[in-house]
Amino acid sequence: MSVTITAILFALIGIALAGGGAQLLMLGGSAYYLITGIAFLVTAILLFLRRSTALLLYSLIIIGSLIWAIWEVGFDWWQLGPRGGVVIVLGLWLLTPWIRRPLGFTSPNTGARYGAGAGPLAVAVVLAIAVAIFSMLTNSTDMEGRLPEDKIAAAPDLGGNVPPGEWHQYGRTPYGQRYSPLDQVNVQNVANLKEVWRYQTGDVKLPDDVGETTYQVTPLKVGNSLYLCTPHNWAIAIDATTGKQQWKYDPNVGLNPDRQHQTCRGVTYYADPAAQPGTACATRVYLPTSDARLIALDAANGQVCTGFADKGVLHLEQGMPYNPAGYYYSTSPPVIAAGKIIIGGAVNDNYSTQEQSGVIRAFDVKSGQLVWNWDSGNPTQTQPLPQGQTYTANSPNSWSVFSVDEKLGLVYIPLGNQVPDQLGMNRSDSVEKYSSSIVALDINTGQDRWVRQTVHHDLWDMDVPAQPVLVDITKPDGTPVPALVGPTKQGDIYVLDRRTGEPLQPIREIPAPGGAIPEDHSAPTQPVTALTFRPRALEGRDMWGVTMFDQMVCRIRLKQLKYEGQYTPPSLQGTLVYPGNFGTFNWGSVAVDPERMVMFGMPTYLAFTSQLVPRADVPPKGSDEKGSEQGLNRNDGAPYAVKMGPFLGPLQIPCQAPPWGYVAGANLRTGETAYKLKNGTVYDMTPLPLPFKLGVPGIGGPMITKGGVAFLGAAVDNYLRAYELTTGKQLWEARLPAGGQATPMTYSVEDGRQFVVMVAGGHGSVGTKAGDYVIAYALPR
Structure with missing residues (x-):
């Protein structure tokens, strides 16, 4: 009976492989599955007939599959395993006595x-099995190496006047380096880090929240206070030493299902140099909200600074040509910089052609008056618009973080593209010039001083997502x-002279695929940088x-999609689309050591698909699918x-x-890459907590310290990790109670x-566990 059941199983496998293999072969893919499917069917027939040649034929299937697999992927265990x-399991089954005995013979003598x-x-x-064991011991995906350890700059410019033990801006200083000059924690002792306090904000994801409700904040540290915001835009101050709450402010942003994101990456701190210490609003925290407000709070107690804008609130919808609620926010x-607070805003991707502008604005930091x-849709008119005039609808926006060099008088803006992202028809010359670029604006006038485009005629949502690092x-x-x-979604790292935008490392134009829809066009070439983490094009063997x-x-799905490499038009x-919409790098940017002039980052590789749907085929507006990275x-x-x-x-x-x-x-x-090592496990990606280190996707940013340690959460397993900057070797990890899709920071307290x-x-789009935790680690006393 077991042989009959085995024969049926082999027949079913053969039918599945032969059917799918024939389809794949007709699409131009590998013939292996069809050939193997036929061999399985023949083996099934031989098993039904109780012929011992079934075992011989199956041994040929194993050897043939082994040769084919090694030819395709070498000794990569995670690719050999599925093949x-x-x-192999069926081969082991065929070796059992209850299969071999019915296929054998009876001795005529005995x-x-x-x-x-x-x-x-x-x-x-x-x-x-021997090949499998060998491949398990072979590291075929990592690139190992060492960064130079020489300190080229003895006294590097860190940007701004930030005390070594503090963290005043999103990237610590206006330069966005994510680098701390502290070295108490170093490569020799980082493995001894222990949790010293844990604070819970109380702001948790609600059942009616939008899917992309995420906690991406990097706290600021000024004096002995940490300042942060939450997904629902609460502003909170906590004691940096103890983790005890000092004050909390709730702007009551409410819920709006039309918001694409519900998040807050950080607040902005300001100390008024003209104010007497201790007076009201001498120091301020500026809070951006998801209902398009910017609120000024007294850093000492969280009270609204009523002298700013309209009783402490700046309404960012002013001057917009359209104002659908929930479609625009920062x-x-x-x-x-220079007495001005400079702000952009996120415009919902792909909701409508009648959305708010991506205008960048500078307001007087104390009064809130527009300066x-x-x-980018009307770049020459930088004076405040006259009454009745509006900004350009849907012009390329900047939803990420800016960097500033006050000595040069420039603010550096990472720009997105005009929505709809995948449709390039009817874009103006200005939009074509500024889309998906890094732009340097004059701090005092707003005039652009230079622009460096990273994608021509962007049809893939390859906006520049990362804060430029100075x-x-x-x-x-x-x-x-x-x-x-400047890190980009496509994996390029632009290294530019920030005075002029000219490349310090080569940028070349390479041919790009054509074949856009008739109403549109694609750029014939696209730029690529010398320092790049772009992946090679996907092939059938990569499935x-x-x-x-x-x-x-x-493999069948790959062949069914339109794909001629990166920049294949929609x-x-x-x-x-590969790299996909999350990009190789995203808002987490990279961290830079200004002494050694090296960078540490987290390149991620996850392909996406996009399919244009004619308007006549779009379901009625009752559908709740409006715009996101999925759906x-x-x-x-x-x-x-x-x-x-x-x-x-099929298994998602x-x-x-x-x-x-x-x-x-x-x-x-x-411009040389020293190492590239797979990062993270599938511990939180599978029903069972398996610690397999496959190298998993993530979204978030790194931080470097003078102690030679890089810290990074971000990966979709819930860990904070420390790495040796020189080699990328992991030195320490701490289990997090929720997803760590934020960027870590560091500081010192009064006792040293x-x-x-x-x-x-957590992060709604990548499905990590939601939470409300702020956790501090330190070496034992």
């Missing part, structure tokens, strides 16, 4: 029953240059699954909606093979201890 797992000979099959199974902290406005780089010939380091079956389905049939984006008013999402297999795991996430170090002077603080609150 050979089912095949009448004894002997099982079929299994020598070739046993050799094949042992060889396959998710990132504004910057303050200048820079609208650092002085000594060139190999010894010349110091004020530089800007993945838990088994050979879902891997085959992913299409009606569906296009593969139907309605694009009301445009000829097409777009359906987007990650490229997943990525179709592309891991690793999906790395940590990487690069030399900014030479160095604290490392991480916010753990």
Whole structure:
């Protein structure tokens, strides 16, 4: 009976492989699945007939599968496993006595029953297992190396006048380096870090919240206070030493299902140099909210500073051509420079063609009066608009964090593109010039001084998501240059002279795929930088699954999509977008050591798909799908909606093979990548808490200390980790009670201890556990 059941199983497997394999072959894919499916069917027939040749044939299937798998992916265990797992398990089953005995023979002399000979099959199974063990011990995905340890700059410019033990802005200083000059915690002792306090804000994700309710804040540390905001825009001050709450302010933003995001990355601190210490609002915290307000609070007690704007509240919807509630808000902290508070805003992706402008505005930091406005749809008119005039609808916006060099008088803006993101028809010359670029604006006038575009005619939502990092780089010939380091979603790292925008490392144009829809066009070339973490184009051999079956389905799906490499235009049939919408780098940016002139970052690789949907085929507005990285984006008013999402297999795991996430170090002077190591486990990605280190996706940012340690949460397993900056080797980890999709920071307290603080609150889009935790770590006393 067991042989019959086994034969039926082999027949079913053969039918599935042969059917899918035939479809894949007709699409131009690998012939392996069809050939193997036929071999399974023949093996099934031989088993039904009780022929011992079934074992010999199956040994050939194993050897053939092994040769094919090694030819495709080498000795990468995580790619060999799905290809050979089912095949080897079935081989072991065929070696059992209850299968071999019915296939054997009865001795005419003794009448004894002997099982079929299994020598070739046993050799094949042992060889396959040996290859599997060897591949488990082989690291075929990591690039190991060392960053230079020489301190090139003895007294580097960290930007701004921030005491070593404090953290005054999102990236610590206006330069956004995410670098602390503290070194009490270092590579020798970081493994001894222990939790010293834990604070819970009380702001938790609610049942009616939008899907992308996320906790991405980096706290500020000034004096002995930490200042932070929560997803629902509460502003909170806590004691930096004890973690006890000092004050809390709730702006009552309410819930709005039309908001695409419900998050707050940080607040902005300001000390009025003209105010008497201790007077009301001598120090302030500026809070951006998800209902498009900017609120000034007294840093001492959280009371509203009524002298700012309209009784302490600046309404950011002023001057907008359209004002649908929930479509516009500032998710990132504004910057303050030269007495001005400069702010942008997030415009909902792909909701409508009638949305707010992406204008960048500077207001007087004390009064809230508008000083200048820079609208990428109307870039020359920077004087405050006259009464009755409005900004350009849907012009490219900046939802991320700005950087400032007050000595040069420049603020650096990472810009997105005009929505709808995937439709480039009817874009103005100004929009074409500024979309998906880094722009340097004059702090005093708002006039643009230079622009560096990172994607031409962006049809893929490849907005510049990361705060540009400012650092002085000594060139190999010894010349110091004020530089800007700009990470992008496509994986390029722009290293520019921040005075002019000219490249300090080469940028070249490469041919890009064509084939846009008839109403649109695509750029013939796209820029690529010398220092880049762009992945190679995906191929059939890169498809993945838990088994050979879902891997085959992913190979079929790849062939069904339009894909000619990076920058394949959106299409009606569906296009593969790789790197995907989350990008290789996102708002977490990179951290830079200004002494050693090296960077540490977290490149992530996760493919997405996008499919244009003609307006006539878009479901009525009763659908709750409006716009996000997943699902139907309605694009009301445009000829097409777009359906987007990650490229997943039948089991809802990525179709592309891991690793999906790395940590990487690069030399900014030479443009060379020193190491790239897979990062993170599937512990929180699977029903069982498996600690397999595949290298998982993440979103968040890193931080570096003078002690030679880099800290990073971000990965979709709930850990905060410390790494040796020189090699990328992991030195320490702490389990977090929720997703760590924020950027850690560090500071010192009055007794001299160095604290490392991480916010753990989860991220709606990547599905990590929600929470409301602020956790501090320090070395034992």
